[in-house]
Amino acid sequence: MRDEARFTAETLISLPRFSGLALSRDGGRLVAAVARPDxxxxxxxxxLFELEDGGPPRRITRSARGEGAAAFSPDGSLLFVSRRPDPEEAGEEDGGERPALWLLPPGGEAYPLASPPGGVEGFxxxxxxxxxxxxxxxRPxxxxxxxxxxxxKARREAGVEASLFEGYPVRFWDRYLGPRERRLYISPLPGEGGRIEEPRELLSGPPGSLALSSFDITPDGSTVVATRWSDxxxxxxxxxxxxxxxxxxGGVRTxxxxxxYSSPRCxxxxxxxxxxREERSGPGRPGDRSLWAFDLRTGEGREILEGFDLWPEAPAWSSDSRSVLFIASCDGRAPVFRAPAEGGPAERLTGEGSFSDLCPAPEGGTVYALRSGVGEPPHPVALDAREPGGEPRRLGSFPELERLRLPARVERVEARARDGARVPxxxxLPPGASSERPAPLSVLxxxxxxxxxxxxxxxxxxHVFADDGWAVLLPDPALSTGYGLEHIRRGWGRWGEVVYDDLMRAAEQAAQRPEVDGERAAALGGSFGGYMVNWIxxxxxxxxxxxxxxxxxxLEGFHGTSDLGTWWEREFGNPYEDPSRYRANSPRPSAPRIKxxxxxVHGEKDFRVPVSEALALWTALKRHGVEAKFLHFPDENHWVxxxxxSLLWYRTVLAFIDHHARGRAWERPELL
Incomplete structure (x- = not known):
C-alpha cells in the first residue's frame, strides 16, 4: 500500500490531469479532458469525462489514442478531436494516424465527422x-x-518526404510546418450520421500566414474572426x-x-x-498587454481594461455579453477578473488559487473553471460571480485527488533586489525541516x-523534490509576470545582469532560514531557467x-536555429546589425570559468531550443574538464x-543533485 504521507515522482505521474473544460449551450452538461498514463x-x-456536482466524473469516451479539444454543438452533441481509427474503414492504410473531428450525439455512438488528409488542427x-x-x-x-x-498518396508511393518552404517559420515547437500549409474551412453541421467531405475554404493566404492563427465564430455563424501574420x-x-x-x-476585413493579437472570442x-492585444516591443522597452473589444459591424476597437497593470489571458464573455472574464497572473496566483465590455476597472472575483478554462454558465451567476496552486493539482470548481472573493465550490473529482494531502509546507517569502524592488x-519545505534538521536548498x-x-x-x-528532503525555492525575478510592467522592464534585455542578481538575492534570503541548509544547495531550470543555470x-x-x-x-547562434528566432529581436535587436546584446547576455564566453x-538535459525534438544548444554546452563542459552528465531524450521535445x-527525469535529476550537494552515492537510474 502506498504511503499517503509520500509524494514521489510515481505519485505525481499517477494523478489524473484535468484540462479543457467545455460547457453545453444550456449549461446542463460540463465536460473535461482527463489525461492518465497508459x-x-x-x-x-x-x-473525456462528464462532471457533476454530486458524484465522481463519468467517462464518456474511450480509445487507445485518446480524445480532446471538446465543444458542444447547439443540439447537445459533443464534438472532439481524436486520432482513433474510423470503425467503417478498418484496415485502410494510414487510418487513424491523423487527428479527425468526431461527433458524439446524445445517447448515441461517436463517429468521425471530418477527416481532412492533413488532420484537424483546431475547430x-x-x-x-x-x-x-x-x-x-x-497542399499549396x-x-x-x-x-x-x-x-x-502520390508522394507516399514515390517515397517522397521532402518539403519546399517559402515562408517563415518552417517549424514550430516539435514539428515542421510542411509540406502542407494551414487553411480555415467552413461547413454547416451535417444531419444525423452525415459527414463533412469537402467543406468550403474560407481563409488562406501567403505561405505561413495562418501557421499560428487562432479563431472563433459568431453564434449565428455569419462571421469568423481570426488572427494571421500581417506581412x-x-x-x-x-x-x-x-x-x-x-x-x-469570404470577404475579409482587417x-x-x-x-x-491572440485568443479572439465572439x-x-x-x-x-x-x-x-500585445504591443510591439523593442530593445529597452517591453510592450504591454491588454484586452481590446471590437464592434464587428463598424470595426471600431478600444481597450476595455482601465488602469490594469497585469497581463490578461484567456478571455471569456459573460452570458449577457455585458462583461468579459479573464485570468491574469498576480503575485504567485492566477485569479479570475471581470471587466465591463464597454471599458472600466477590472474586478477580482477570486482569492487564493490559480484558474483556467473559464466556462460562464448561461444563467449568469456561475462560472465553471479549473483551479490549482503551487500546493494543489488542477480540479474542477464552480465560482459564484455574484459574490467576488467567495470560496469556489469544488465539483466531484477522482479519489486520488480527493484524498491527496501534500506533506510539504508552502510559504510565501520575499527578498529585495539591488534597486529595492520585490523579488517574491x-x-x-519538506516535513521535518527545522533548525535542528535543516533541509538542503534547491532553487528552481x-x-x-x-x-x-x-x-x-x-x-x-x-513536492517531488520536497519528498526527497529538499527545501525548494520558486523565485519570480525580474521578467516574471504578475507584478506589473515595471517588474518586466527591469530585466528586459538584461538577463545576465538584473535577473541573475535577483535570483541570487532570493536564494541568499532563503538560505538564511533556520530550516534551510544554504551550504548544500543546487540550482535547476528549464528553457530560460536553463539559460539562467548556464549563466550561474x-x-x-x-x-x-x-x-x-x-x-x-x-544566444547569437540560437537566434538562427530556434523555431521563432526572430521573436527575440524585439528584446535584443537585429543581430546582423548589432549583435552586442546577444553576446553580452550569452553564457558561452564564461565556459572557462565553470567548475x-x-x-x-535535452529532448531531440525540441525546436524551440534546438538540441544544438545542448551539444554546444556539452562540448564546452567536456573541453574544460567540468564534471558533467548528459541526459538525452530522443523522443521528447521542449518538455519531457x-x-x-518523466520518471527517469526525476530519478536522474535527484540522483545527480543528491550526489553532488548532499554527498550521497551516485546511483545510475535503471534503464539508463
Missing part, C-alpha cells in the same frame, strides 16, 4: 447555427481535400493582425493590424469580439522568461550542483511528458 506508462492518454462551432470552422493543413494549390489526399515576408517586424471574415462571401450576442518566491528557476510560479507544475513539481555556472560557485534542461547557451558539476521518461 498501462505501460509509455504515453499519457486523454479521455470552432457556432453556438446557435452549428456552423463549423475547421483549421486543417493542405490543392482545390479540396480529395485532391490533397491524391497528392499525398509574412517581414519576419522580424510583422505582427499578428485580427481579421473578420464574412462567412457567406479589424486591427497594429499589434500582436460575444454571445454576436456584436463584438474581444482579443488579447514560494518556499516549499522558471522558463519563459515571461512566466511565473503561479500554479501547479507537472514537469517541475516542487560561469559566474558563481555558490551552488554544489546545477541542472540545465532545454537550456540556451549561445560546478552540471547535468545537461511521457510517463516513463
Amino acid at each position: 498501462r505501460k506508462r509509455r504515453h499519457l492518454v486523454t479521455a 470552432a462551432v457556432a453556438r446557435e447555427s452549428g456552423d463549423l470552422v475547421i483549421a486543417a493543413p493542405a 494549390g490543392a482545390a479540396g481535400w480529395k485532391e490533397d489526399a491524391e497528392w499525398e 509574412p515576408e517581414d519576419v522580424a517586424g510583422r505582427v499578428m493582425e485580427l481579421v473578420a471574415v464574412d462567412a457567406a462571401s 479589424l486591427a493590424g497594429d499589434a500582436w 460575444s454571445p450576442d454576436g456584436r463584438r469580439v474581444v482579443a488579447v 518566491s514560494w518556499l516549499v 528557476i522558471h522558463g519563459g522568461p515571461l512566466n511565473s510560479w503561479d500554479g501547479w507544475h507537472w514537469r517541475w513539481n516542487p 555556472a560561469g559566474h558563481t560557485r555558490r551552488f554544489r550542483a546545477l541542472v540545465a534542461h532545454a537550456s540556451l547557451w549561445d 560546478t558539476p552540471v547535468l545537461v 511528458v511521457k510517463p516513463n521518461n
